[in-house]
Amino acid sequence: MLIHFPIVFWAVAAVAYGLAAAGASESIVLIAKFANGAGLIAAMLAMVAGLLELRFIDMSSEAMRVATQHMMVMATVWLCFLLALLLSISTGLERSSAQLAAGACAGAGFVLMGVGGWLGGRLVYEFGIAVKTRRDDR
Numbered sequence: 001m002l003i004h005f006p007i008v009f010w011a012v013a014a015v016a017y018g019l020a021a022a023g024a025s026e027s028i029v030l031i032a033k034f035a036n037g038a039g040l041i042a043a044m045l046a047m048v049a050g051l052l053e054l055r056f057i058d059m060s061s062e063a064m065r066v067a068t069q070h071m072m073v074m075a076t077v078w079l080c081f082l083l084a085l086l087l088s089i090s091t092g093l094e095r096s097s098a099q100l101a102a103g104a105c106a107g108a109g110f111v112l113m114g115v116g117g118w119l120g121g122r123l124v125y126e127f128g129i130a131v132k133t134r135r136d137d138r
């Protein structure tokens with residue numbers, strides 16, 4: 001349930017960072033920063049939920065291997081967007097270079113989020129992690 005929030009916030013942020021790097025107005029930069037900040041916070045909640053779910057996966061299973069990959073990729077995504085935020089609020093860099101670098105980080109984070117999401121999907125649809133079956137209800 002929680003994962004939809006970081007995905008939407010970061011998707012908005014990535015588009016806004018892209019527009020900002022292309023020279024869009026200061027209000028677009030503001031949207032990018034706020035959407036990114038909200039994505040970073042929402043992702044932390046998704047990470048806590050994900051870490052709690054790990055307890056129910058067999059340590060030596062293929063599902064745990066995929067879960068570990070998923071966790072590593074999502075942690076990298078988080079760092080990419082954190083870097084984008086730091087670059088967009090930093091005052092040390094020249095404005096256009098900072099926007100360009102922030103756009104590149106957000107773009108990389110967005111692409112990696114697709115990879116991490118696919119791995120998360122494997123956990124649910126291939127390995128049935130956190131899936132309640134009808135038999136469970138009986």
Ligand code: HEM
Pocket residue numbers: 003006007043044046047048049050051053054067070071074075113116117118120121123124125129130
């Ligand atoms: C420490 C970090 C994380 C861990 C350990 C983790 C772990 C898991 C686990 C165990 C699942 C399968 C069961 C479930 O749905 O609960 C899952 C699914 C998923 N996770 Fe994560 N997760 C983490 C972070 C994230 C973040 C930050 C996002 C989003 C930006 C995310 C996106 C997804 C997606 C899209 C799925 C598939 C859900 C579905 O298809 O229903 N995860 N994750």
